[in-house]
Amino acid sequence: MTKLLATLAALITALLAVPIACAALATTSNAAAEPETVTDPACLQAAPAAGQWRAPLATGYAITSRFGMRLHPVRRVWKLHNGVDLVAPPATPVVAAAGGTVTTASAHPAWGNHVVIQHTGGISTLYAHLATIKGGIKPGSRVAAGQALGVQGSTGYSTGAHLHFTVTVNGTDVDPQPFMTSHGAPLDGHPTTTTPARPAAGTVEGGVGFDLPQPAVRPDSLHNPALPIPADVEKLYKDAAAKYGLPWTLLAGIGMEETAHGRNTATSSAGAQGLMQFMPATFAHYGVDGNGDGRTVITDPADSIHSAANYLVASGALKGPDGIRRALFAYNHADWYVGDVLHYAHTYGGGTVTGTITDCEPGTESPLGPGAEPLPAGEAGRVLAWAKTKLGGPYVMGAAGPTAYDCSSYVQAAYRTAGITLPRTAQDQRDWLAAGHGQRIALGQEKPGDLIFINSYLGPTRVGHVALVWNSETKQTIEAASSSRGIVIGDYRNWTSKQIFEIWRVSG
Known part of the structure; x- marks a missing residue:
C-alpha cells in the first residue's frame, strides 16, 4: 500500500509540475527581470468554467467502497474498483467536483445514468449510477464547480443507491481520495462549498479561479x-x-526567498534592492506607490511588495498554473x-488565484474608431433579448449558467445565441477581440451589443469586468454586476476615468 500511495503521489506531482514554457535562462541574480509572453491556441476557443474542487455530493456522505481491487458486487469477479462509492441521504443532488465541459451524459449498462466532465490539465471525472440526469446537462454543456448534475441513484450495475466517483488523469484512473486531498477537497464525509476569492461586496467582479501549483524542484527551501x-x-x-487578485502567500513566498521578509535587504551583487529585490531598471517600469504617499521608492517595503504584485500580474500570473510558473521564472x-x-x-497556506485558465496574449489592436460594422440588427437583438431574460438573476463568481453567471460567462452565453463563441474570462475576451475578432470603438460611437471592458479588483493593469452596451444614448449597460447587485441595467458614465476603459465591437 505504501508503494501504491507513493506511485500515486508521484503521478499527481508529475501532473502539477507542468514544464515551464519560457527560455531556460538561468541567473544568479534574485531580481525581477523582464516578463515574457507565450501564445496559447486556447485563446481562440471558449475556455471551460473553472473553480476550486469540492466534494461531488451536496450533503454529508459516507464512503462505502474505496479505490483498489475488490470482488465486484454484481459480476462476482475480482477487478479494479476505479473510484470510490459515496452514499448520502435519498434524493441528494450530485454536483460537479470542479468546473469543466460535459463530454458524456447518458445511460450505460454498467454505469447506469452517468456524466463525465473534462477539466483542464488532462483531468476528467465520472459520476455514475444517477437516478436522473438534470435537464440541460448534455455533451458540450459548461458547468461550474458545485453545479447540480443529477440525483444519487442505483441505475446500472448497482446494489443500492450511491454515487460512484472516478478521477482520471491523462487517461489513467487514480485514487480519488489522495487526488481530492491534494486539490483542497478531501473526501472526508463533509460537503464542501466553492469559495473562489472574492472582492468586497458591491464591487464589480469577473473571472474564474485556480489553485497555486505545487513546486517541482526546490533546493534552497530544503535547507532553509x-x-x-x-x-x-x-x-x-x-x-x-x-x-x-493574488494569494498573499505567493508574495510571502517571494519575500521569504529574496530577503526573509526584510531581514536582509542589502543591495545584491547584481544591484537588486528592497524587500522584494528589484533591479532599478525593472522597478522604473513596474514600480507603484504601494502606500499612497505620492512617491514610488524601491527601498520602501510597501512600494516593493505592491510592485512585485504588479509585476507578477503583468508577467501573466493570473493566466493559469503555467502563468504562475512563468511569472516566477x-x-x-x-x-x-x-x-x-x-x-x-x-x-x-497556499491559496486560490482569481484569474483565468487560458493564456491569451493581448493581440494587436485595430485602430481606434467606428470602422467596424455592428452586428446585424437581428443578431444584436438576439444577444440583448437573451440578456434581458436574465435580469434580476444572481451573480455567482465562477458560475457559467444556466441559473447563475459571472460577468464574463453572462456575456459569453449572450453571444452564443448569435452563434459567436467568446473565451471564458473578461481579459481573454478582450484579448481575443484584439487578436483579430473585433475592433476597438471610440466613446460616442458605441452601439447596443458592444462590449465594455474595465479594470476592477484584479488591479489597474488587468481587465476585471465586462458589460454589454444596452443603450448607447443613455450610457446604460446590461451586466452581471456583482454578488450584491446580481444581473442589472447599469450605467457606464462613471467608468471613463478608470485606468482601463475600452469599448469593443465583435466582428460579425
Missing part, C-alpha cells in the same frame, strides 16, 4: 525553512494581494527559484 512573517510585512502582502530565470517560492507559498 520558512520563517515567521513580521505582522507589518504580512499586512503589506495581504493588502497588495487583495488589490491584484520571469522574476528570476531559474527553475529552482520557482520551486522554492511555491514551496514557501504553500507552507504559508
Whole structure:
C-alpha cells in the first residue's frame, strides 16, 4: 500500500509540475527581470468554467467502497474498483467536483445514468449510477464547480443507491481520495462549498479561479525553512494581494526567498534592492506607490511588495498554473527559484488565484474608431433579448449558467445565441477581440451589443469586468454586476476615468 500511495503521489506531482514554457535562462541574480509572453491556441476557443474542487455530493456522505481491487458486487469477479462509492441521504443532488465541459451524459449498462466532465490539465471525472440526469446537462454543456448534475441513484450495475466517483488523469484512473486531498477537497464525509476569492461586496467582479501549483524542484527551501512573517510585512502582502487578485502567500513566498521578509535587504551583487529585490531598471517600469504617499521608492517595503504584485500580474500570473510558473521564472530565470517560492507559498497556506485558465496574449489592436460594422440588427437583438431574460438573476463568481453567471460567462452565453463563441474570462475576451475578432470603438460611437471592458479588483493593469452596451444614448449597460447587485441595467458614465476603459465591437 505504501508503494501504491507513493506511485500515486508521484503521478499527481508529475501532473502539477507542468514544464515551464519560457527560455531556460538561468541567473544568479534574485531580481525581477523582464516578463515574457507565450501564445496559447486556447485563446481562440471558449475556455471551460473553472473553480476550486469540492466534494461531488451536496450533503454529508459516507464512503462505502474505496479505490483498489475488490470482488465486484454484481459480476462476482475480482477487478479494479476505479473510484470510490459515496452514499448520502435519498434524493441528494450530485454536483460537479470542479468546473469543466460535459463530454458524456447518458445511460450505460454498467454505469447506469452517468456524466463525465473534462477539466483542464488532462483531468476528467465520472459520476455514475444517477437516478436522473438534470435537464440541460448534455455533451458540450459548461458547468461550474458545485453545479447540480443529477440525483444519487442505483441505475446500472448497482446494489443500492450511491454515487460512484472516478478521477482520471491523462487517461489513467487514480485514487480519488489522495487526488481530492491534494486539490483542497478531501473526501472526508463533509460537503464542501466553492469559495473562489472574492472582492468586497458591491464591487464589480469577473473571472474564474485556480489553485497555486505545487513546486517541482526546490533546493534552497530544503535547507532553509520558512520563517515567521513580521505582522507589518504580512499586512503589506495581504493588502497588495487583495488589490491584484493574488494569494498573499505567493508574495510571502517571494519575500521569504529574496530577503526573509526584510531581514536582509542589502543591495545584491547584481544591484537588486528592497524587500522584494528589484533591479532599478525593472522597478522604473513596474514600480507603484504601494502606500499612497505620492512617491514610488524601491527601498520602501510597501512600494516593493505592491510592485512585485504588479509585476507578477503583468508577467501573466493570473493566466493559469503555467502563468504562475512563468511569472516566477520571469522574476528570476531559474527553475529552482520557482520551486522554492511555491514551496514557501504553500507552507504559508497556499491559496486560490482569481484569474483565468487560458493564456491569451493581448493581440494587436485595430485602430481606434467606428470602422467596424455592428452586428446585424437581428443578431444584436438576439444577444440583448437573451440578456434581458436574465435580469434580476444572481451573480455567482465562477458560475457559467444556466441559473447563475459571472460577468464574463453572462456575456459569453449572450453571444452564443448569435452563434459567436467568446473565451471564458473578461481579459481573454478582450484579448481575443484584439487578436483579430473585433475592433476597438471610440466613446460616442458605441452601439447596443458592444462590449465594455474595465479594470476592477484584479488591479489597474488587468481587465476585471465586462458589460454589454444596452443603450448607447443613455450610457446604460446590461451586466452581471456583482454578488450584491446580481444581473442589472447599469450605467457606464462613471467608468471613463478608470485606468482601463475600452469599448469593443465583435466582428460579425
